Amino acid sequence: MSPRIHTNHLEGMVTFLTVARLGRYTASARALGVNHSTVSRRIADLEKALGGKLLAHSGDGWVVTDLGARALPSAERAETALHGLSALAEGRESQIRGTVTVAAPDAFTSVLAIPRLAEFQRREPGVHLEIITATQQVRQRRAGVDVEVVIGEPVVNKALTRRLCDYNLRLYATQEYLDREGTPESVADLAEHRINYYIETALQVDELDLGIRRIPEYRYGISSTSVFAHIASTLAGAGIGLLPDFAVTDPRLVHILPQEFRHEASYWAVVREENFRNPAVRATLAALTP
The missing domain is CATH 3.40.190.10 (Periplasmic binding protein-like II)
Known part of the structure; x- marks a missing residue:
């Protein structure tokens, strides 16, 4: 019998999407308001239904497999559907929601980014911003970071780069x-x-x-x-x-x-392709761009 995806896998798709973006089960559990074991169970159930691994562990966290990359668009639609249902239940219009992690040098963060991001968060209260101060070269894969700000034009595969x-x-x-x-x-x-x-x-x-x-x-x-x-x-x-x-x-x-x-x-911003599909990440990048 071929694998079947049921409605009870909807949360599993959103959980998978969160891990794909954040790169770690613990950070994903915190963002979703569940515990680590719940994240692990949802991913395992979804992988069983799909008949393959969606995530693989690397030295820098969890990264999507080829099957995971093919599943990402469906997971994003599941996320959009859940957010729309939540907005309907709360009697409000749908808005951008989610946690976005930005890694950037400390001077850029404090002097240039924070004023822009504070104004952005006032406009989009559903977005939770996490900022890691780091002055380093861009990495080909960096789990747990949605927007990476680096000094000098970056050379990285499968990512959007933007001069800030x-x-x-x-x-x-x-x-x-x-x-x-x-x-x-x-x-x-x-x-x-x-x-x-x-x-x-x-x-x-x-x-x-x-x-x-x-x-x-x-x-x-x-x-x-x-x-x-x-x-x-x-x-x-x-x-x-x-x-x-x-x-x-x-x-x-x-x-x-x-x-x-x-x-x-x-200063340049780097956003991986899988993260750029997240509306909250796109909005954050736009807020950082003058």
Whole structure:
């Protein structure tokens, strides 16, 4: 007898879709308001009905199989149907619903993304936003993330990429630091100064690495994986900061070597094909795009 899908598999389809997007059973259980074992049982029941595996475990979480990829459109229709029924039962118009996880560098998140996403969530209260701060290269597969924001144009298969904005890395210091240590008049003069920037061994982004390599010689200041630590270190007089211009708002920071040094960079959004079919993900991406 060929496998049959019954109406009691509707929740299983939505559960499968949630795991496909989030990449983990625990995160999916939290998003659906059920426990881990319920997620596991629903997936197992659905796989039995379909006669094959929908999900496979990778080192980075659960990913869809070929059968799972073919099942995704049906799962999305099941999700739409359930949301429509819920809206009807609650006596309201259907709205975008769901959890969207965004991974982005901390300066982009705090300065640029949060104001846009806060306004978006006011318009779409059914969307729950989760933000992971991360400054790293794009991955071919990254489970558990719907929208990934990276620095520099990404090269990734089966994904939509969108340029969000351009910015510049520039050099800043406090006037107190310059009075004490002297004001550099050329890039070569930076050899006598400490630079506050990323930890060299932890720097995974080519665009950011190219920025510091434009300074032939310098001494290490306070190194950190956080742009806000770079800013705080510079304000504390620990050295000269190599900082994104859009994040520099404190008037105590003086822009130095404005004619000689500037490194251009850009933020890009990456959304995998299976995530882009989610209306909440598409709406979130639109909110992030100026």
